[in-house]
Amino acid sequence: MIWSRSQAPERPPIDWDLNERLFGGQREMGERFLRRFIELNTDTMEELRAAHAAVDREAIRALAHKIKGGSGSVGAVGLNESAAALEIAAGSPTPWEEVEAALALVAKDWETLRHHGD
Secondary structure, eight states, X not given: OOOOGGGSOOOOSOOHHHHHHHTTTOHHHHHHHHHHHHHHHHHHHHHHHHHHHTTOHHHHHHHXXXXXXXXXXXXXXXXXXXXXXXXXXXXXXXXXHHHHHHHHHHHXXXXXXXXXXX
8 A cells, every 4th residue: 555544643634834834924815825726626626536437547646746736835735645645546556446545535635625614
């Protein structure tokens, strides 16, 4: 197995200290970019689901890479870590079940992030 959440400590969906540092201490700007990240990546998550249905490992890897980069740029640490694990799993000859497990973590972290603060 490449990686599992049990190997890492539980983290909140957003590291607000990191978010503030990324945006020069401007919390409102960090929150705005986080909302924009979520808006822009809703379609990406749909594409990820379609790639999963098509068993398209390369598309999954590329989409996970995109999510990893964007989530890291707004301090969404949980999603960043799970997307990194999915990128590795999809890009390697691991069993498909491991790709699916990593994808399930990404989906869970995405939903947690989307509903954070509701």
